Amino acid sequence: MQARAMVLPNSTEEISAVLALCNTMQQPVVIIGGNTGGVQGQYPSSNELVISLEQLNQIEEIDEANATAIVQAGCVLETVQQAVADKGLLYPLDLGGRGSATVGGNVSSNAGGINVIRHGMMRNVTLGLEVVLADGTVLSSMNQMIKNNTGYDLKQLFIGSEGTLGVVTKVVVKLEEPTTTINTAMLSLSSFENVLKLLRHMRRYMGNVLNAFEYMDNDYYCAVTVEGGNRAPMDASSACYIVTEVRGNNFEFDEELFQETLAEAIELGIIDEVVIAQSERQRQEIWEVRENFEPILHNSPYFLYDVSLPIGVMDQYLKQVKAEIKALWPNSLCASLAHVGDNNLHFFIAPREEGNIDENSSHVKANEIVYAPLTELNGSVSAEHGIGIEKKNYLPMSRTPQELELMKVLKRTLDPNNILAPGRIFDL
């Protein structure tokens, strides 16, 4: 990656001064947080100035009574989680990139992750924002209340806008009371139909203590538990695997209810096998199968996808994509995992062809197979990663011309010189 220069401001005022100057000079700018974003939006081009939020990394306040924290945008997600936990509270957003991803990056991508089924996406935990606009204006919208219906909720414009409308400098986040019990299991199932039955069953019996419900197909499970990869908690012969976790506050009751719910699912023929974590080490081992996809990344090239669609059509869609990828590349790997309860499906596609394979044209071919069916199925080309540069050609598959036009009106209004992350999400 090459950029024109990089600045590392350590205050909102410095960011404001930098943007005011860039706006006058018509100097394009791109913002970088933890550089874990999945759609290349943070990658600069050679004429762009990079604004790194690295130094704006303080937690300014944790208000225990109000259950809110004020966090500077460059603060790393895991640091916030830990600081809040030290005060006896919970910061509910969590995702695999927690050790590098920043709160500002989470806002700008409207990050999701593994607890969305219970706590929602970044939008749901964001109460207020401070944003610097393209001309250097500091917009303070630092609301700390749950209820505040005073005109337009301006922060929503910036959540998920991928740095195209302003630089997020500070965030008010909503905190929760922590839970004291964790029960985790890995389950094997014979079909996706049973996965959907199990989701309903878990929702019905576990209610709002259901914290995670993560799907892996057989191709994914086998690929990440190869020799030298993750330890396999159960054998690799099932069609589907689920990692589920419930978190509550009633030590005896929670464990009993979890075990009874799973036992009943076995009796109903929904689940084949269950491994319940008996220790924190076993719990980590179960989660590593879901989160550590390092073994797949040894395939070169590989393409990662993040799409969403109604869960009733997920199975049909998955089968179609897998069949088409196999027909195109007979040796390929098409491994899927999903935050099923959030309508969110991820794929890793690796062509695994002999000889030199052109990465760009292969990527376009795979994109066509993955994205083409989504419009008809009322799905979306991006569930939680955003559009960035990687998906902008496919955005019209998920948004109407009228929606796209209004997005452009907003962009032109807030950034008339198009200096903020130009060419991300759409071209003007």
Ligand SMILES: Cc1cc2nc3c(=O)[nH]c(=O)nc-3n(C[C@H](O)[C@H](O)[C@H](O)COP(=O)(O)OP(=O)(O)OC[C@H]3O[C@@H](n4cnc5c(N)ncnc54)[C@H](O)[C@@H]3O)c2cc1C
């Ligand atoms: C192992 C791994 C697992 C992941 N799992 C998930 C997951 O489960 N769910 C999920 O949603 N994502 C996931 N991600 C993707 C990524 O972590 C999120 O998109 C995250 O929110 C990006 O934060 P970041 O600080 O790294 O942002 P960056 O990558 O630095 O930037 C991402 C985008 O936000 C913009 N941006 C960054 N900071 C600001 C700011 N302060 N103001 C304005 N714009 C800004 C950038 O310009 C860019 O467009 C994962 C990534 C990894 C590596």
